[in-house]
Amino acid sequence: LATRAAGRQYLAVLKADVDHLGRLFSRGLAVREDGSTGSRITLSRVMAASRSLDWFFTRWLPQFLRAEYPNTYTVYAGGDDLLLVGPWNQVLDLAEAMETKLRRYLAGNPAITWSAGVAICPPHTPIHLAVEGADRLLEQAKDADALGRAGQGRNQVACLGTVLPWKHFTAALAEARRLAGWVSNGILSAGMLRTLMWAAREALRWVPHLAYQISRLAAPEAQQKEEWNKALAWLVNLKEKGLSDLPADQISELDTLRLVADYAAYFSWRREEHGQTEQT
Numbered sequence: 001l002a003t004r005a006a007g008r009q010y011l012a013v014l015k016a017d018v019d020h021l022g023r024l025f026s027r028g029l030a031v032r033e034d035g036s037t038g039s040r041i042t043l044s045r046v047m048a049a050s051r052s053l054d055w056f057f058t059r060w061l062p063q064f065l066r067a068e069y070p071n072t073y074t075v076y077a078g079g080d081d082l083l084l085v086g087p088w089n090q091v092l093d094l095a096e097a098m099e100t101k102l103r104r105y106l107a108g109n110p111a112i113t114w115s116a117g118v119a120i121c122p123p124h125t126p127i128h129l130a131v132e133g134a135d136r137l138l139e140q141a142k143d144a145d146a147l148g149r150a151g152q153g154r155n156q157v158a159c160l161g162t163v164l165p166w167k168h169f170t171a172a173l174a175e176a177r178r179l180a181g182w183v184s185n186g187i188l189s190a191g192m193l194r195t196l197m198w199a200a201r202e203a204l205r206w207v208p209h210l211a212y213q214i215s216r217l218a219a220p221e222a223q224q225k226e227e228w229n230k231a232l233a234w235l236v237n238l239k240e241k242g243l244s245d246l247p248a249d250q251i252s253e254l255d256t257l258r259l260v261a262d263y264a265a266y267f268s269w270r271r272e273e274h275g276q277t278e279q280t
Helices: 021-030 043-068 088-105 127-143 166-184 190-215 222-243 253-268
Strands: 011-018 073-078 081-087 114-121 156-159 162-165
Touching: 011 088, 011 127, 043 073, 043 081, 043 088, 081 088, 081 127, 088 114, 088 156, 088 166, 088 253, 114 127, 127 156, 156 166, 162 166, 162 253, 166 190, 166 222, 166 253, 190 222, 190 253, 222 253
Parallel strands: 114 156
Antiparallel strands: 011 081, 011 114, 073 081, 156 162
């Protein structure tokens, strides 16, 4: 499976489940259409809700994987939870796609959410250790938010050292793919990517260094000029965000930078530059 990954030949283990399922059955079914509460909890309603969720994971999901993500292996999927293994970048794409599909299946119902942990690991990692890593990340997604506040979790995904609500994960993944393209196409250097990876871990100490690196950028050939300008604007915006006072409760590009930079590093990794085999 790992050989089918983009860039670095690593696997990802995705573990996920529906949030507050017990509370959903005990309280959610007691809400009437007018918003009031009452005795609407019946055995038939609970069974119908349970069957609907089970159908998504046991019937729809396997068909979707076969059609769109054939390299993904299902360890188990049923009830309200699942465990999947596949090439690292495809599993991240799958997590994003599943959030979109589940929202649509639930008709956008905000009361039903899910959380996931995605552990990325070398291909020869013992499966029980990879699953333990994914389980710890799932607990992080359920316990804390992207700003580190305990008890603010759920409806999130944890991966690549970052915990994000699904909507921010989708935006961060788009940024990560864009940065990966810039590095892979030589618009931004591996040195700049290393600066961004360091910046994601060093808080405000990285701002002067990033400003220095930006000043050293040289314009590429004419055919890459447009993308280079976009990359430069993105870097300058990142630097400005690092210098500004952002609201304490607002998730910004700085909070997603570790995921964005690490994804780009995995994606742009080339075997011919690091030897022909992974060291695991």
